[in-house]
Amino acid sequence: MQKQREMPYVAHVFVCTNDRGGEKKSCADNNSQLTKDKLKQAVDEKGWKGKVRISTSGCMGLCGNGSHVMIYPQKVWFSGVLPDDVDEIVSAIERILEDD
Template structure:
């Protein structure tokens, strides 16, 4: 039975960047791109690059 490859990351953070174009509130209305950028800065400052991954996602239904 083949083994599944493990992720090289300790943590993978998804930041929603969904933009509903003003129809309803969405994460893009609350500076989600800025939040993602700041999180990436923290990862670099802490030396976590290669251990923590920050990714953009669509709506996850949490808001």
Template sequence: MEAKRSPYLKHLYVCVNRRDPPEASCAPGGSEGVREKLKSYVKENGLKGKVRVSSSGCMDLCARGPNVMVYPDHLWYSNVALADVDRIIEEHLAPLVTESAK
């Protein structure tokens, strides 16, 4: 086993688990679109290598999905709609763009 520090300032996990209805899961609620919007922001704002957006499996909050976790901020967003991504970006990612531009 090898251990080293993560190079990422932020790591966002987006649950994209999909189950057949009537079981609740995040993907049918639009989590894949949430993930793609976050990934596009990272790419378009030069944050690759600083921010990682990863697909995750179930976080055990299925009925409250889509769910997004943000580390190292220890925040867990639930019921995330595509329109909510702007707030996540504003609070967690946009400040990094400003720092990069300095």
């Protein structure tokens, strides 16, 4: 039987890694897997495990503007993300944690 509970993380970060194999534009075209890996590394280095979760996401429906990163439940959305943008996303997570 399922149990409903409160989310255990302050922020849950979803990184779309959807890959359409070159048939259509997709988030994977912007190396979103590397973005996810760099975000996970930053969370580890900052000691945020247990507060911030980084997860892979399937298609978020806006592939033409990808890659996409969403921070939930704060409703923060980044589009056109490249691996070099990780520092900006980490800064946004840091502000969220400071406000918690």
